[in-house]
Amino acid sequence: MIRFIHLTHRFEKQLDAMRRAEKMAVSATRKADTILTRLMENGQSPLSEAGKLSNHGECRIRNAVKFDIGKGYRMLGVKEENNLYLLFVGTHDACAAWIENNRGLENPGEIKRIRTLKTSMPEKKQNTQQRLDSEPDYDDLLLARITEQDINEVFQGLRAGLCR
Numbered sequence: 001m002i003r004f005i006h007l008t009h010r011f012e013k014q015l016d017a018m019r020r021a022e023k024m025a026v027s028a029t030r031k032a033d034t035i036l037t038r039l040m041e042n043g044q045s046p047l048s049e050a051g052k053l054s055n056h057g058e059c060r061i062r063n064a065v066k067f068d069i070g071k072g073y074r075m076l077g078v079k080e081e082n083n084l085y086l087l088f089v090g091t092h093d094a095c096a097a098w099i100e101n102n103r104g105l106e107n108p109g110e111i112k113r114i115r116t117l118k119t120s121m122p123e124k125k126q127n128t129q130q131r132l133d134s135e136p137d138y139d140d141l142l143l144a145r146i147t148e149q150d151i152n153e154v155f156q157g158l159r160a161g162l163c164r
Contacts, residue, residue: 002047003082005039005117006109014089018073028073032089035067035075039084040119047079060103066095078108085109 015032018025035051047053051067054074058064065084067075074095076088085108088098 001082002039002079002084002119004084005036005119006083006085007115007117008085008087008111011086011089012115018089024071025073028069028071031069032067032073032075035069036086036117040117042120047084051075058099060099061105064099078105080108083109085111087111 015029018029018032031051038050039047042050047065047067051069054066054068058066058076061078063079065077065079067077069075069089072092073090074088074092075086076095076099077084077086079085087102087108088095090098
């Protein structure tokens with residue numbers, strides 16, 4: 001169970017910038033806000049009930065939790081005991097770069113926080129995961145548009161090299 005959510009200064013700035021950005025970033029921001037609200041209201045013990053977790057676990061930072069907030073955006077945090085430190089929100093590529101630059105992060109509690117939120121104790125659990133999953137992910141939409149002809153065209157040079 002999560003009792004405290006710690007938001008870093010950088011996380012808050014990134015979220016504010018996304019709110020002012022283009023349509024896809026704004027949509028991802030709404031999902032991030034929904035996840036924050038669920039965590040604050042319920043202190044979700046399995047974090048997957050608060051939002052869609054990224055399919056790929058994150059082993060470069062111990063106890064990392066990466067939410068897929070849709071449209072090619074991710075929200076990254078670190079869970080330690082009853083604390084969740086939200087450290088980064090942004091595009092998938094920017095998140096991967098941030099993780100690589102902060103590989104081996106040991107003590108997220110030492111990072112400057114702008115505010116700490118206390119969660120409520122859960123009275124009843126609500127399963128709202130279906131609403132989150134009903135909207136297709138941006139990556140899935142792009143992959144669905146790739147045809148076999150596109151793949152053949154991209155890998156044409158590679159096949160020509162193998163046939164020699």
